[in-house]
Amino acid sequence: RSGEMAKLTQVIDNEVFRAYATYTAIVLLKMMLMSLITAYFRITRKAFVNPEDTAVFGKGESAKKNLRTDPDVERVRRGHLNDLENIVPFLGIGLLYALSGPELSTALLHFRIFAGARIVHTFAYLIPLPQPSRGLSWAVGYAVTISMAYKVLKAVLYL
Amino acid sequence: RSGEMAKLTQVIDNEVFRAYATYTAIVLLKMMLMSLITAYFRITRKAFVNPEDTAVFGKGESAKKNLRTDPDVERVRRGHLNDLENIVPFLGIGLLYALSGPELSTALLHFRIFAGARIVHTFAYLIPLPQPSRGLSWAVGYAVTISMAYKVLKAVLYL
Amino acid sequence: RSGEMAKLTQVIDNEVFRAYATYTAIVLLKMMLMSLITAYFRITRKAFVNPEDTAVFGKGESAKKNLRTDPDVERVRRGHLNDLENIVPFLGIGLLYALSGPELSTALLHFRIFAGARIVHTFAYLIPLPQPSRGLSWAVGYAVTISMAYKVLKAVLYL
Numbered sequence: 009r010s011g012e013m014a015k016l017t018q019v020i021d022n023e024v025f026r027a028y029a030t031y032t033a034i035v036l037l038k039m040m041l042m043s044l045i046t047a048y049f050r051i052t053r054k055a056f057v058n059p060e061d062t063a064v065f066g067k068g069e070s071a072k073k074n075l076r077t078d079p080d081v082e083r084v085r086r087g088h089l090n091d092l093e094n095i096v097p098f099l100g101i102g103l104l105y106a107l108s109g110p111e112l113s114t115a116l117l118h119f120r121i122f123a124g125a126r127i128v129h130t131f132a133y134l135i136p137l138p139q140p141s142r143g144l145s146w147a148v149g150y151a152v153t154i155s156m157a158y159k160v161l162k163a164v165l166y167l
Numbered sequence: 168r169s170g171e172m173a174k175l176t177q178v179i180d181n182e183v184f185r186a187y188a189t190y191t192a193i194v195l196l197k198m199m200l201m202s203l204i205t206a207y208f209r210i211t212r213k214a215f216v217n218p219e220d221t222a223v224f225g226k227g228e229s230a231k232k233n234l235r236t237d238p239d240v241e242r243v244r245r246g247h248l249n250d251l252e253n254i255v256p257f258l259g260i261g262l263l264y265a266l267s268g269p270e271l272s273t274a275l276l277h278f279r280i281f282a283g284a285r286i287v288h289t290f291a292y293l294i295p296l297p298q299p300s301r302g303l304s305w306a307v308g309y310a311v312t313i314s315m316a317y318k319v320l321k322a323v324l325y326l
Numbered sequence: 327r328s329g330e331m332a333k334l335t336q337v338i339d340n341e342v343f344r345a346y347a348t349y350t351a352i353v354l355l356k357m358m359l360m361s362l363i364t365a366y367f368r369i370t371r372k373a374f375v376n377p378e379d380t381a382v383f384g385k386g387e388s389a390k391k392n393l394r395t396d397p398d399v400e401r402v403r404r405g406h407l408n409d410l411e412n413i414v415p416f417l418g419i420g421l422l423y424a425l426s427g428p429e430l431s432t433a434l435l436h437f438r439i440f441a442g443a444r445i446v447h448t449f450a451y452l453i454p455l456p457q458p459s460r461g462l463s464w465a466v467g468y469a470v471t472i473s474m475a476y477k478v479l480k481a482v483l484y485l
């Protein structure tokens with residue numbers, strides 16, 4: 009068993025793969041943070057969607073009026089969904105890219121720009137910053153993922 | 168070719184990786200079940216969102232009144248989205264964690280608690296159980312993912 | 327380092343894994359296309375959700391009337407979410423399946439049918455085609471993923 013374990017550990021010892029693991033963990037943790045921010049706004053704005061969540065505010069009308077949408081809550085939720093739409097492709101395509109044998113420096117460039125772009129995107133969405141801040145940060149992350157997909161397909165294409 | 172195949176099979180023969188594969192398949196199948204539950208409620212509650220889906224109920228007003236939202240359908244959809252928001256991080260971070268060489272017993276503990284928490288979360292959402300059932304089950308899965316992310320970053324950090 | 331790199335490259339040289347990488351890149355790129363189609367409809371239909379996105383149309387009432395939902399935009403968004411709900415399980419279960427040592431021809435059959443079904447699903451949703459086009463294409467992709475999950479669990483089950 010320790011022989012197998014060693015083999016697996018070799019995969020993760022590869023520098024490109026370690027970089028992929030680091031930046032993937034960072035962007036996934038950033039995405040998970042959106043859940044906490046949503047919960048924070050739901051509680052401070054008293055804007056819930058499930059009747060059972062308002063029970064803490066008592067029963068009847070006093071609780072019912074907390075079943076409502078709030079612009080700040082909806083904004084965070086849109087940012088969260090945008091993360092899902094963009095980080096899922098990064099997760100899959102980035103893994104294949106890391107396994108396709110890129111130069112370490114090129115790979116680091118891709119991973120760093122993607123992670124930076126998604127962090128800027130979150131600030132641009134939540135503050136919010138005037139456009140085209142959010143649009144540009146979204147486009148940069150998108151372009152990085154397209155670039156990695158192109159390299160993956162060039163390296164492995166097997167239809 | 169059979170030599171390469173053998174090498175790949177060795178990866179999946181690793182016990183930690185087999186445990187990851189098992190629990191990942193389970194939580195993804197559980198998430199996929201939400202689609203069937205949504206379809207079940209859409210049909211039994213006659214609550215559709217696409218005009219072409221109501222054609223089976225005839226044309227005109229009789230079909231049009233089935234274009235509506237239903238609280239049960241919306242509840243399942245929220246549970247499905249919550250799965251996506253939490254199982255995607257588990258998919259990515261869990262894979263990296265499995266590759267980072269954890270103890271088998273520790274890894275099994277993480278995977279079992281995560282899968283159990285997500286199954287409890289689904290029941291808590293759909294029945295629904297009174298809070299804090301849903302909140303706690305969500306928090307347990309969240310904490311397990313954070314714990315794995317911490318171990319991944321400690322093992323591989325390469326910025 | 328080049329020794330490790332070679333080892334990783336061997337993984338991606340496996341034909342089943344190359345096929346998985348190819349079809350995963352294709353379906354993830356297809357999913358990413360939904361963002362561009364959403365943006366296209368938001369701009370041509372002038373239907374935005376964030377106040378800061380309408381600033382380009384001037385201030386006050388002229389901009390405010392562009393803060394609205396549009397049936398075409400909502401349709402693309404539903405297609406995008408359906409992609410997330412179905413392509414995420416394919417991403418995870420397909421990877422484990424590719425690593426579980428399937429026959430190349432069986433694996434290709436699974437990957438090709440899934441990718442084809444999701445492309446048909448997108449056309450069926452966006453045109454839209456009359457039902458059961460969309461329902462059937464969804465079910466085919468779903469069944470392929472279940473089939474792969476069954477083979478993964480049969481090969482690796484470790485609870």
